[in-house]
Amino acid sequence: MRESLKFPNGFLWGTSTSAYQIEGGIENNDWLKVYPAGLACDHYNRYEEDFDLMKKLNQNAYRFSIEWSRIEPEEGKFNKKEIERYFKISQSLKSRGIEIMVTLHHFTLPVWLAKIGGFSNIKSIFYFSRFAKKIFLEYQNSVDFWITFNEPLIYASKGYLEGAWPPQKKNLILFLKVLKNQIASHKKIYQDFHNTKSNAKVGIAKNNIYFEPANRKSPLDKFSVFLARYFWNEYFLNRIGNRLDFIGLNYYFHNKIKFPFLKRNENKVVSDVGWEVYPEGIYYVLKGLRRYNLPIYITENGLADEKDKLRTNFIKDHLFWIHKAIQEGVDARGYFHWSLMDNFEWEKGFDPKFGLVEIDYKTLERKPRQSAFYYAQVCKNNSFIK
Numbered sequence: 001m002r003e004s005l006k007f008p009n010g011f012l013w014g015t016s017t018s019a020y021q022i023e024g025g026i027e028n029n030d031w032l033k034v035y036p037a038g039l040a041c042d043h044y045n046r047y048e049e050d051f052d053l054m055k056k057l058n059q060n061a062y063r064f065s066i067e068w069s070r071i072e073p074e075e076g077k078f079n080k081k082e083i084e085r086y087f088k089i090s091q092s093l094k095s096r097g098i099e100i101m102v103t104l105h106h107f108t109l110p111v112w113l114a115k116i117g118g119f120s121n122i123k124s125i126f127y128f129s130r131f132a133k134k135i136f137l138e139y140q141n142s143v144d145f146w147i148t149f150n151e152p153l154i155y156a157s158k159g160y161l162e163g164a165w166p167p168q169k170k171n172l173i174l175f176l177k178v179l180k181n182q183i184a185s186h187k188k189i190y191q192d193f194h195n196t197k198s199n200a201k202v203g204i205a206k207n208n209i210y211f212e213p214a215n216r217k218s219p220l221d222k223f224s225v226f227l228a229r230y231f232w233n234e235y236f237l238n239r240i241g242n243r244l245d246f247i248g249l250n251y252y253f254h255n256k257i258k259f260p261f262l263k264r265n266e267n268k269v270v271s272d273v274g275w276e277v278y279p280e281g282i283y284y285v286l287k288g289l290r291r292y293n294l295p296i297y298i299t300e301n302g303l304a305d306e307k308d309k310l311r312t313n314f315i316k317d318h319l320f321w322i323h324k325a326i327q328e329g330v331d332a333r334g335y336f337h338w339s340l341m342d343n344f345e346w347e348k349g350f351d352p353k354f355g356l357v358e359i360d361y362k363t364l365e366r367k368p369r370q371s372a373f374y375y376a377q378v379c380k381n382n383s384f385i386k
């Protein structure tokens with residue numbers, strides 16, 4: 001008999017997005033010149049329609065980011081109209097009974113801050129925490145969860161080691177400075193929010209990878225895995241662990257490692273962008289997070305799949321492993337699929353299609369894919385059939 005797997009009461013079911021990837025019309029951040037997103041999904045003007053869709057698809061939670069360059073287009077000058085607009089967004093979500101998780105930094109910076117080095121400049125701690133506090137005071141009554149940084153290590157390595165993302169540097173010293181300033185910013189923001197409202201829920205969205213030795217019998221492979229796990233999955237969390245109310249987990253990757261750090265994935269199933277689909281990895285990563293003794297929200301998980309051939313099974317299989325982890329004591333309390341709709345995928349542009357909902361970029365029409373209806377059933381039932 002096919003078994004129905006139930007999730008804990010109150011489990012959050014939603015989707016994740018970020019401002020630059022969907023809003024459109026952002027003209028004052030550091031990505032614009034290198035990777036322009038143009039009108040993106042025009043969510044800026046169509047958010048009511050998008051929230052109706054979310055509601056129709058039975059989602060009860062939503063994670064999105066606030067675009068700093070809209071709120072503070074010039075240093076120290078806050079834009080009332082934009083502050084008001086995000087307020088309307090929050091009210092619009094609340095009126096539909098949708099819980100809100102806000103990301104304060106999701107990869108983009110206002111130009112004025114990028115010009116002085118962004119997070120590689122120690123002053124970023126002051127600027128970012130001032131922005132965060134402002135946002136907090138404006139929206140504290142409607143926001144349920146706060147995320148300071150989205151994927152701090154991805155951000156630092158793509159922008160300061162690989163040279164792929166703004167500011168396109170390849171500089172170990174800058175990379176380390178960015179990490180240091182992110183850690184300090186997070187701690188300060190955590191403290192500031194708690195000083196204002198003791199029950200604020202402040203977390204981070206951490207991209208953790210399931211690292212596995214290519215050869216389980218090789219001490220060198222195992223040692224590489226130990227180091228990779230420590231530096232990629234644990235270091236940042238260890239540094240901020242006593243200033244976290246929950247952990248947000250973004251899970252996309254499994255890496256089989258051969259000494260020293262060579263990837264040897266089997267890639268039996270891959271998404272449109274070539275990322276391996278490896279559902280059981282989420283189970284091991286969740287188990288690894290148990291040591292922090294904090295509630296966990298899966299803040300991102302998804303794949304590029306334009307034809308929607310894999311997405312339904314992708315969701316089902318990941319939920320199976322999440323459910324198993326919960327059965328074994330992992331305190332996971334919500335799942336946010338990446339993403340609600342197709343969007344601007346950073347340096348890859350608009351080609352990868354991560355959406356439950358397809359966007360027709362000519363007409364901007366929204367068309368839910370089949371997998372969106374599958375996910376809607378799961379959201380409604382708080383369970384799924386294995």
Ligand code: FCB
Pocket residue numbers: 018021150151154207250300338345346354
């Ligand atoms: C994550 C990012 C998110 C999106 C997905 C596919 O690393 O946080 O913005 O691009 O990957």
